Structure formats: C-alpha cells, structure tokens
Amino acid sequence: MDRRTQRDRDAITIEIGYALVSACFAAALTFGAVYGAAPAFSLSPAAHRGLELAGTILAAAVFALRVTHVLWRFARRPENDGR
Numbered sequence: 117m118d119r120r121t122q123r124d125r126d127a128i129t130i131e132i133g134y135a136l137v138s139a140c141f142a143a144a145l146t147f148g149a150v151y152g153a154a155p156a157f158s159l160s161p162a163a164h165r166g167l168e169l170a171g172t173i174l175a176a177a178v179f180a181l182r183v184t185h186v187l188w189r190f191a192r193r194p195e196n197d198g199r
Contacts, residue, residue, distance in 0.1 A: 131190045139182035143175040150174055 120128075150171035154164050 128190075131187065135183045135186035135190075138186065139179045142182045143179040146178045147171040147175040 148171075151167045154167045159167075
C-alpha cells in the first residue's frame with residue numbers, strides 16, 4: 117500500500133475545508149429561508165418556535181447532506197483512488 121504524498125494530504129484538507137464552508141453557507145440559507153419570514157409577520161410565539169425548530173432541523177440535514185456529497189464526490193474521483 118502506497119503512502120499518501122503531501123500533495124494528496126493537502127488536497128484532502130482543502131476539500132474538507134470546502135465541504136464545511138459550503139455546508140455552513142447552505143445551512144444558513146436554509147435556516148434563513150424557513151425562519152426568515154417569521155419576524156416579518158405577526159405570528160404567535162408558538163409559530164415562531166415551530167419555524168425556528170423546523171429551520172434548525174432542515175439546516176442540520178442540509179449541512180450533513182452537503183458535507184457527505186462533497187466528500188463522497190471527492191473520494192470517487194479516479195485520481196484519488198490511492199494509487
């Protein structure tokens with residue numbers, strides 16, 4: 117089994133960073149889209165809490181899916197097969 121080169125390790129580090137930053141951005145947009153309308157309308161406190169909970173759950177799901185998608189796609193590239 118070959119050892120990873122410094123270039124391979126750097127590529128992995130950059131890809132992980134990209135996955136985390138893009139996932140944070142996507143999660144923030146998702147939360148903002150779900151919960152953003154709540155302050156604009158006079159909703160009950162229960163509706164505010166419900167939208168906040170729904171936004172948080174969806175944002176967490178989007179974050180996890182985005183990180184998984186980016187890293188899975190990176191791992192499936194032919195040049196990243198470890199040879």
